Amino acid sequence: MAEKEIDSDGEANSDQSLQALFTKGWQAFEELEGSSLPFNSRDYQHKVKDTMSMLETSTTFVNKIALFSPNELIDEVSTDSLQYLLLPFFLGKVALKLHQEDRGEVLHIAEVYFKDFLQRCEEYELCENRKNISDKSEGSNTDELAQLMRAAHVRNDKIAQFRKKKELEEFVKKMKLAVRSKTVDDEVRRDFFLKLIYKSIIDANEELDSIKLEKQMVELRKIRGNASNGALSPHDGTASSAESAATSSQNAGHSHQHQHHHHDTLQPKRKPMQPFIITRNAAQKAVFGAGYPSLPVLTVDEFYDQRVRDGVFPNEEKVAKMNREQAIAAAQDPNEKEDQEQAIEEAQIENDDPEYLDRMRRMDEYKDVVRRGDGNRYNRS
Structure with missing residues (x-):
């Protein structure tokens, strides 16, 4: 992809290309x-x-040039464009590092980024749908043996994912500098970016599981905080005789507390954060979307399997067996084949095979009725 420069009104200098900006944001992420x-x-x-700003600017530029389409396959994406699939993953990881009072908002932003990254990877068939994975892992809770089996499968899957992640990390660490300096060929660079995406998919799923647990803790903390504030708050209109005889110092303290509360209500609310995600090209989606008549919905293998299930096409095993028998028959010696047929016929005569005898009787009856040379003698030239 030819490097295009971001306009001066776009969050970056005019002499800064998308590639340079993304690389700079990537390095800043690794420094963090x-x-x-x-x-x-x-x-x-x-x-x-600063890192979030660079990554958000890169995402905005990717959206402007409509770099990705929901209708293309991963093989159709250029090697230089593969790295930009990682933008929402990087943004999700950096968003979790933000330190602010509303932790729930930070978790929500990071969750949006990770889900957007996984959804993009699902569209390019780089990973399985997360919902399907969770359905397989949860299942029914009625059978204790099934629960134990399911727990064992989950454990084995986690061990396999851990080993795979370690292998991918070693490869990425080994090839990172060479790929950034572009001292390797295009095939190696493409393999590097794909493996980096696979590693990021594992990380994103792990982060989403952690976010789910942390969000529950944040909600529980909010509930406890609201309960404690409600227990300490004064009840309006229910002042007792003891409260009416309160001292002047208590009244002064209550007045100060009321002023402080009034001051808090006058403070402007901070504008919530908004995620910058990679959007799709609306024009391309309208033309080549799911309603496009020529859009293929099945691969060749899926179409063949469907025809086999419907009984239109023969099964592959049956076809292979028939081809093997035909190949053996074609390679057999004609004289040997004739000897085998004669041996089978002699065995039928000796054993008085009823089917063979019936066939021979019907042949004799046919010869008695139809003499040699008879047949259609009309219209003879």
Whole structure:
């Protein structure tokens, strides 16, 4: 893909290409991952916001040029464009590093990014639908043996995913510098980006599981906070005689508390964060979407399997067996084949095979009625 420059009104300098901006954001993300600064320090949070800004700008530019389409296959995506599939994954990882009071909002933003990344990978058939995976892992809770079997399968899957992730991490770590410097050929670079995407898919699923648990903790914390605030809040219109005889110091303190509460209500609410996700090209979707008459809905293999199930096409095993028998018959010696037929006929005569005897009787009767040379002698030239 030819590198295009972002306009001056687009969040980046005019001499900064998408490739350079994405690489810079990628390196900043890796610096955050390996940083030893405190999570809530000002310097660390400043780097987090700068990294998010670069990645969001890259995402905006990808949307402008409509780099991805829901109707294309992964083989149709160029090698240089594969790396931009990782943008929502990077944004989700960086969003989790934000330090602010409303943790639930941070979790929501990160969840949107990870789900958008996985959905894009599902469209390109790089991973299985997350809902199908969860349905397989949950299942029914009625049978205790089934639960144990299911738990064993989940454990084995996690072990396999862990080993696969380690292998992908080793490969990515080994080839990262060579791919960035473009000292390897296009095939190696493509394999690198695909394996990096596979590794990120595993990470995204793990992050979504962690977000699900943390969101439950955040909700529980909110419920407990609201309950404690409700227990300490004054009840209007239910003042007792003891409250009417309160001291002046208590009244002064209540007045100060009321002023402080009034001051809090006057503070403007902070605008909530909005995720920047990779959108689809609306024009392409309208023309080549699901309603397009020539859009293929089945692959060749799926179409053949469907015809086999309907009984229109023969089964592959039966076809292979027939071809094998025909090949053996074609390779057999004609004299040997004739000897085998004679041996079978002699065995039928000796054993008085009823089918053979019946066939011979009917042949004799036919010869008695139809003499040699008889037949259709009309219209003879």
